[in-house]
Amino acid sequence: MSLPANFTAVVTRVIDGDPYLVRTDENVGAELVIIRIAGIDCFEARKTQKCRAQAARAGITPEAAKERGLQAYYFAELQLTGQEIECRAAEGFPDRDDWGRTVREVWLADVNVATLLRAAGYEAG
Numbered sequence: 001m002s003l004p005a006n007f008t009a010v011v012t013r014v015i016d017g018d019p020y021l022v023r024t025d026e027n028v029g030a031e032l033v034i035i036r037i038a039g040i041d042c043f044e045a046r047k048t049q050k051c052r053a054q055a056a057r058a059g060i061t062p063e064a065a066k067e068r069g070l071q072a073y074y075f076a077e078l079q080l081t082g083q084e085i086e087c088r089a090a091e092g093f094p095d096r097d098d099w100g101r102t103v104r105e106v107w108l109a110d111v112n113v114a115t116l117l118r119a120a121g122y123e124a125g
Contacts, residue, residue: 003028003102005089009035011080017042017072017122018114019101020080022087036101038090040114043069043124054124065124072122079116083108 009022018037024030043058044051047066055065087104097103106113117123 003033003087007087008084009033009087010084011082014073014077014081016045017069017076017117020076020106022085034101035087035106036097036099036103037106037114037117038093038103039105040117040122041124042072042117042122045069045073058125068122068124072117072120075117075120075122076113080108080113085113 003024007028008025009028010025011020011022012032013021015021015034018040020035020037022033022035024033041054043054043065045066046069047062051065051069052062055062058065060068086107087102088107090103090105093103095103108116
């Protein structure tokens with residue numbers, strides 16, 4: 001499905017700190033789409049190889065990295081589930097990532113969600 005550069009959607013499920021399952025608005029066909037937030041990479045909520053690599057880069061244990069990932073997940077879940085968000089084209093980022101997820105800036109009531117996550121300390125760096 002080809003999406004416009006900018007559209008609104010409702011978050012139906014938080015997958016991790018930075019990808020979300022959303023339902024696009026009726027103007028875009030009311031499709032379920034996975035959105036990957038541009039501009040931030042949150043710690044993983046599962047202790048995977050990526051989580052261990054994030055921990056090593058951050059100078060923390062894999063357990064601490066996983067804990068931050070879980071905190072990012074819960075933070076996003078509380079802030080975003082059921083909320084209408086604005087998905088905007090992200091300058092300097094591809095339309096889709098390596099896993100086929102749509103990459104967009106995500107805005108909640110005029111607040112950039114990546115900025116919120118970064119300020120809360122959930123960015124893996």
